[in-house]
Amino acid sequence: MTMVPQNRPRRGTTFSELLIAIVLAMAAMAGIVKLMAIAARQYQILEFRSAATLEAANVMDDLMSRPWTEVTPNKQTKIQMSAMFRQTAPKATLSVTVLPEDDSKDVRKLTVRIDLSDAVNQRKPVQLVAWRYRDPESRP
Secondary structure, eight states, X not given: OOOOOOOOOOOSOOHHHHHHHHHHHHHHHHHHHHHHHHHHHHHHHHHHHHHHHHHHHHHHXXXXXXOGGGSOSSSOOOOOOOHHHHXXXXXXXXXXXXXXXXXXXXXXXXXXXXXXXXHHSOOSOEEEEEEEEOOGGXXX
């Protein structure tokens, strides 16, 4: 009597199943690599904006510490960015405006703006605004 082999299910995977699994794993890895690149770019933009915010605060602090007579709309104060920030974002630009507020001789509006659009292709500038009141000892 001869034994007839039974059709039992085979154990293990076929070559086509293995190939599909590899293709799916590679597609998932490609997506993860893309997401990591986007996250790294966003982190870089965040670092530039944080540094620009600190630099704008330093410039504003410098303006606020100057005597009232030095911070006028007519007098262009020569303020430059720090060397460390210029090294971080060499293409960033700084602009400072001083305007009288509501025709008052005792209040001035100070605006410090750092534009990073050339440095990191970011369209939103960092801008700080403060109002400076005449010092009591410098009033006429």
